[in-house]
Amino acid sequence: MRSLANRLALIFFLITLGAMAIVYVVVVPTLKQSLVTERTDRLAASAERFSGVIERAIDSNAPVAVLDAVVRQAADQANARVTLLGVNRGTFGPQPFVKSDSNAGTDIGDLEFPAAAQAIESRRPATATESAGDGRVVQAARPLLFRDPESGREVLGSVVVFSDQLGDVEANVALVRDRILIAALLALAAAVLAAFLVAQSLGRRVARLEHVARRVAGGDYSARFAVDGDDELGRLAAALDGMQRQLAELDTARRRFIATASHELRTPIFSLGGFLELLEDEDLDEEDRARFLDRLREQVDRLGKLATDLLDLSRLDSGAVQLRPEETNVGRLAGTVADEFVPALAAHGSELRVEVGERPVTVVCDPERLAQIMRILVDNALTHTEPGTTVTLAAGREAGRVTIAVQDGGAGIPRADLPRVFEPFYTSDGRRGSGLGLAIAHELAERMGGDLAVESRPGRTVFTLGLPA
Ligand SMILES: Nc1ncnc2c1ncn2[C@@H]1O[C@H](COP(=O)(O)OP(=O)(O)OP(=O)(O)O)[C@@H](O)[C@H]1O
Ligand SMILES: [Mg+2]
Numbered sequence: 001m002r003s004l005a006n007r008l009a010l011i012f013f014l015i016t017l018g019a020m021a022i023v024y025v026v027v028v029p030t031l032k033q034s035l036v037t038e039r040t041d042r043l044a045a046s047a048e049r050f051s052g053v054i055e056r057a058i059d060s061n062a063p064v065a066v067l068d069a070v071v072r073q074a075a076d077q078a079n080a081r082v083t084l085l086g087v088n089r090g091t092f093g094p095q096p097f098v099k100s101d102s103n104a105g106t107d108i109g110d111l112e113f114p115a116a117a118q119a120i121e122s123r124r125p126a127t128a129t130e131s132a133g134d135g136r137v138v139q140a141a142r143p144l145l146f147r148d149p150e151s152g153r154e155v156l157g158s159v160v161v162f163s164d165q166l167g168d169v170e171a172n173v174a175l176v177r178d179r180i181l182i183a184a185l186l187a188l189a190a191a192v193l194a195a196f197l198v199a200q201s202l203g204r205r206v207a208r209l210e211h212v213a214r215r216v217a218g219g220d221y222s223a224r225f226a227v228d229g230d231d232e233l234g235r236l237a238a239a240l241d242g243m244q245r246q247l248a249e250l251d252t253a254r255r256r257f258i259a260t261a262s263h264e265l266r267t268p269i270f271s272l273g274g275f276l277e278l279l280e281d282e283d284l285d286e287e288d289r290a291r292f293l294d295r296l297r298e299q300v301d302r303l304g305k306l307a308t309d310l311l312d313l314s315r316l317d318s319g320a321v322q323l324r325p326e327e328t329n330v331g332r333l334a335g336t337v338a339d340e341f342v343p344a345l346a347a348h349g350s351e352l353r354v355e356v357g358e359r360p361v362t363v364v365c366d367p368e369r370l371a372q373i374m375r376i377l378v379d380n381a382l383t384h385t386e387p388g389t390t391v392t393l394a395a396g397r398e399a400g401r402v403t404i405a406v407q408d409g410g411a412g413i414p415r416a417d418l419p420r421v422f423e424p425f426y427t428s429d430g431r432r433g434s435g436l437g438l439a440i441a442h443e444l445a446e447r448m449g450g451d452l453a454v455e456s457r458p459g460r461t462v463f464t465l466g467l468p469a
Contacts, residue, residue: 005199012195020184032173040127044140046078047162051142075102080162115141116159136166221248260425268299309436316443323366330395331356337374349387355394363402376437377406377463385410405464412456
């Protein structure tokens with residue numbers, strides 16, 4: 001019962017069985033009932049139509065032979081058996097007796113004529129069914145009344161009963177019942193078969209997905225989910241395929257990241273080893289030693305920054321960075337960051353303009369992290385431009401957001417490289433950087449619920465950080 005095919009087959013089977021049982025229990029008895037009613041109504045109508053002649057024959061005191069002939073004629077016309085019963089008034093109430101019968105040859109001793117009894121009692125037309133030796137019969141009785149000349153009252157003289165066999169009705173009902181049973185068996189077989197086929201095809205498709213999922217889980221990113229239709233399973237396969245592509249991309253990115261990170265770490269370490277070897281030379285003059293020590297410090301600084309950046313990025317990636325949001329005056333923060341760059345600006349011969357407008361711009365965010373993003377952007381505007389470039393750091397409010405833009409007048413980023421500037425280790429101009437700054441800034445911006453966008457053409461490069469106000 002754990003397989004989908006079996007469960008589906010069982011459900012189909014039960015539903016079909018239930019439907020057929022309802023049809024059987026409801027339809028067969030109602031059909032029988034309505035056939036009997038219809039037959040009774042027809043017989044009652046015949047009795048009403050053809051009993052008049054018999055009544056007139058009785059009224060005119062016709063001889064027995066004539067009465068028999070009239071009864072037989074009525075039977076022929078009504079296509080039913082007609083029995084004329086006289087009524088004796090005895091001590092035990094009215095007793096019917098057969099006066100004339102259209103099937104005079106057959107014995108009617110075992111018939112009790114319940115319809116006649118009802119008609120006698122109620123003095124109204126009545127219908128009933130009764131079991132005879134050769135099956136059930138339906139009867140329609142009409143009381144024949146005449147006016148007693150002495151008392152002037154209506155007196156019940158006789159009852160005419162029209163009877164018909166119900167055998168064919170029962171045969172028809174039995175036929176329908178058999179047909180329903182056969183149809184039910186066929187429907188059950190078809191339902192079970194259909195359920196098996198549907199479940200098997202579904203099962204095969206699910207098994208294919210499962211197989212590929214296991215391969216992907218095992219690290220085989222070349223396995224593909226086959227999209228085999230646009231139904232729910234097809235859409236699931238498409239979604240899994242998308243997920244698998246992303247996993248493959250992530251895996252490639254992870255490998256590339258590790259390879260580049262180790263390469264970036266190895267370069268300064270080798271360089272450090274080289275300088276140490278040179279410094280070990282005892283004949284080295286003071287000037288060269290100072291130069292080498294400077295280089296050594298540079299490499300150590302670079303290594304330190306790289307290690308910090310890598311740690312930052314991995315903590316951002318794993319969600320381990322905790323933000324401490326507070327009401328922050330963006331203009332004042334920009335001023336503080338700008339002050340940190342005074343020595344670098346002097347070395348670069350550049351000017352940094354801070355444009356924050358009249359009204360203070362405030363936003364709720366982590367000021368440490370916002371300052372970190374500003375530093376990364378201003379540092380880039382100095383590192384990746386020619387000396388003497390003017391850089392602006394502007395803060396403002398725009399369409400319900402707070403924007404911080406860092407603009408420079410440098411040569412810019414080639415258009416083709418723009419989509420990649422936020423990738424880790426991406427550098428386009430080969431200037432000493434390791435390409436982690438913008439990756440960190442971008443991740444941070446997203447963590448803060450904002451975004452970082454870039455626009456660049458020769459002479460104007462703007463990085464804009466947007467934060468929800
Ligand atoms: N203002 C800019 N003008 C021109 N190119 C830029 C500018 N900012 C960034 N770039 C380009 O984008 C690349 C990526 O910048 P990113 O800050 O991520 O790395 P980096 O500055 O090279 O190294 P670091 O990790 O030290 O910041 C840079 O190498 C540079 O080619
Ligand atoms: Mg940088």
